[in-house]
Amino acid sequence: MDPKPRTELPAWLIEKSTSTKRQAARTSFLQRNQRHLRALLTRLAQPAPVIAKRRWHLAPQINLIRLLLLVFLIALINNVTLLWCLAILLGFQLLLLSPSQLRRFVKSWFVSSLVALIFVLPSYWLTGPSTLLFFGLKTSLMLANAQYYRLTTPFQDLLSGLKALHCPDVLIMTCAIAITYLRMLGQHLLLTMEALELRTVAPAKHPYRLIGAMFGNLYLKSYSYALELYAAMEARGFNGHYVRTTTPHNRWRDYLSLSPDILVLILFIFWGN
Amino acid sequence: MVLIKLANLCYDYPNTRGLDHLSLTIDAGEFVCLMGPNGSGKSTLLRILSGLASPKSGEYQLHGQAVTAAYLTDAQQRQQLHQKIGMVFQNTDVQLFNTSVAEEVAFGPRQLGLSASAIEQRVNDCLQLTACEDLRDRVPYQLSGGEKKRVALASVLALNPEILLLDEPLNGLTIAAQRQMLTLLQRLQAAGKTIIMASHNFQQVQTVGQRFIIFNRLHQLDADMSQADLQRQPERQAQLMTL
Ligand SMILES: Nc1ncnc2c1ncn2[C@@H]1O[C@H](COP(=O)(O)OP(=O)(O)OP(=O)(O)O)[C@@H](O)[C@H]1O
Numbered sequence: 001m002d003p004k005p006r007t008e009l010p011a012w013l014i015e016k017s018t019s020t021k022r023q024a025a026r027t028s029f030l031q032r033n034q035r036h037l038r039a040l041l042t043r044l045a046q047p048a049p050v051i052a053k054r055r056w057h058l059a060p061q062i063n064l065i066r067l068l069l070l071v072f073l074i075a076l077i078n079n080v081t082l083l084w085c086l087a088i089l090l091g092f093q094l095l096l097l098s099p100s101q102l103r104r105f106v107k108s109w110f111v112s113s114l115v116a117l118i119f120v121l122p123s124y125w126l127t128g129p130s131t132l133l134f135f136g137l138k139t140s141l142m143l144a145n146a147q148y149y150r151l152t153t154p155f156q157d158l159l160s161g162l163k164a165l166h167c168p169d170v171l172i173m174t175c176a177i178a179i180t181y182l183r184m185l186g187q188h189l190l191l192t193m194e195a196l197e198l199r200t201v202a203p204a205k206h207p208y209r210l211i212g213a214m215f216g217n218l219y220l221k222s223y224s225y226a227l228e229l230y231a232a233m234e235a236r237g238f239n240g241h242y243v244r245t246t247t248p249h250n251r252w253r254d255y256l257s258l259s260p261d262i263l264v265l266i267l268f269i270f271w272g273n
Numbered sequence: 274m275v276l277i278k279l280a281n282l283c284y285d286y287p288n289t290r291g292l293d294h295l296s297l298t299i300d301a302g303e304f305v306c307l308m309g310p311n312g313s314g315k316s317t318l319l320r321i322l323s324g325l326a327s328p329k330s331g332e333y334q335l336h337g338q339a340v341t342a343a344y345l346t347d348a349q350q351r352q353q354l355h356q357k358i359g360m361v362f363q364n365t366d367v368q369l370f371n372t373s374v375a376e377e378v379a380f381g382p383r384q385l386g387l388s389a390s391a392i393e394q395r396v397n398d399c400l401q402l403t404a405c406e407d408l409r410d411r412v413p414y415q416l417s418g419g420e421k422k423r424v425a426l427a428s429v430l431a432l433n434p435e436i437l438l439l440d441e442p443l444n445g446l447t448i449a450a451q452r453q454m455l456t457l458l459q460r461l462q463a464a465g466k467t468i469i470m471a472s473h474n475f476q477q478v479q480t481v482g483q484r485f486i487i488f489n490r491l492h493q494l495d496a497d498m499s500q501a502d503l504q505r506q507p508e509r510q511a512q513l514m515t516l
């Protein structure tokens with residue numbers, strides 16, 4: 001039984017609210033940047049792009065092995081010619097992407113390379129420009145391969161790839177939850193910020209206390225969300241084991257797709273350095 | 274007096290349409306119900322009206338002032354807009370971010386530079402109006418769905434906005450609580466507030482809504498009629514009943 005609320009309105013609610021014109025107060029850092037922060041969160045909360053089925057569907061583990069092999073090779077190889085080979089190899093793969101995918105690739109590659117450059121930059125003072133250039137190139141080549149993988153592989157394939165490589169279920173689950181889940185949390189934070197924004201009618205006096213409360217809330221929320229998510233997964237028959245769905249694929253194609261990388265590996269072993 | 278004017282308003286989400294060429298005007302003091310099937314654009318319209326999203330094309334005027342993306346970049350103008358417009362989200366979960374219900378309601382008035390006693394007064398009044406007095410010291414995120422809805426309304430009322438945007442405010446409420454909330458909304462309207470409420474349950478709102486704006490699946494305006502007009506169209510009523 002709901003308690004009977006009072007029904008007559010108080011006087012302050014009846015009078016027309018005068019929109020208080022405040023002197024141009026110092027707007028806080030939070031307020032000035034709220035829009036940017038929101039824009040950033042919007043981007044983070046964007047769902048991953050839907051990946052079109054590729055013409056040649058490779059086994060998921062092969063894709064994963066290729067990525068690992070490439071990263072491994074790029075990290076080890078110090079021979080410029082061999083690195084060139086790998087770059088050209090990637091270039092050929094990029095040619096097969098659709099224009100919109102290519103645009104997305106270039107954008108995310110550029111951004112991630114810039115971020116990485118910040119970390120590589122100190123080597124300029126330690127060892128000089130040539131090392132910086134070399135390491136910068138290597139890093140961005142690695143990132144390019146990773147971005148290519150990310151753009152062309154559905155999330156489900158990453159999971160089945162990990163499973164096929166006998167990763168423990170716990171690891172796969174952590175990965176799966178973290179990826180789907182961070183987006184959800186980002187979305188949640190975004191909406192909370194919007195709600196906050198809507199009720200902000202004056203520059204906040206203690207913005208940092210507010211931020212604290214908001215993140216505290218987010219933490220509590222994320223904890224109960226995680227429990228609920230797991231319960232929901234269990235309710236739908238999840239028993240802690242990821243099942244591999246086997247899709248028919250051509251083994252020869254799989255090996256063929258690995259062959260250029262293996263060729264570079266062989267070259268590296270015999271002529272590298 | 275024309276309060277809100279929309280002209281040829283379009284809104285797109287990254288990969289879907291949100292609203293398609295919407296034109297309408299809303300007068301001050303109206304009680305408007307937005308109706309339509311799931312995904313027809315009700316929440317999207319409320320987001321635009323509240324200034325959270327800017328239309329892709331077309332115009333939105335409030336009190337004759339165009340509310341554009343450029344207008345909204347100015348923090349002070351934005352704050353003035355938020356003082357005029359209060360919104361209860363469809364997902365009330367995200368709306369409550371303070372550590373207690375009383376704090377939640379006091380959040381708005383505290384920024385208005387009111388005295389401590391005036392703030393206390395507003396908090397008490399709002400909690401009483403929404404029948405939330407006994408939740409006063411609870412933590413918002415632990416409340417039930419219906420309780421959250423009521424606290425969210427209380428926290429919005431505390432700012433005394435002249436326009437109330439309500440996104441499915443009756444969902445999750447018991448019949449008794451629905452009736453109480455509708456009575457409160459009617460009183461607010463009588464006090465001169467403009468109320469714009471999204472709903473897909475015609476039964477809940479048919480007696481209180483004075484104007485019905487109906488969207489179709491294509492995110493377009495399907496019909497815009499007064500309650501009296503709607504009374505005369507039984508087939509339209511039947512359609513709304515089965516939304
Ligand atoms: N954040 C978003 N990103 C992408 N598309 C969205 C987003 N929010 C809504 N949409 C899409 O925009 C359209 C309109 O959605 P909206 O939320 O306005 O519908 P609604 O009328 O409020 O529906 P409901 O009755 O279910 O609340 C839908 O097709 C929806 O899928």
Ligand SMILES: [Mg+2]
Pocket residue numbers: 315316317363440471
């Ligand atoms: Mg909605």
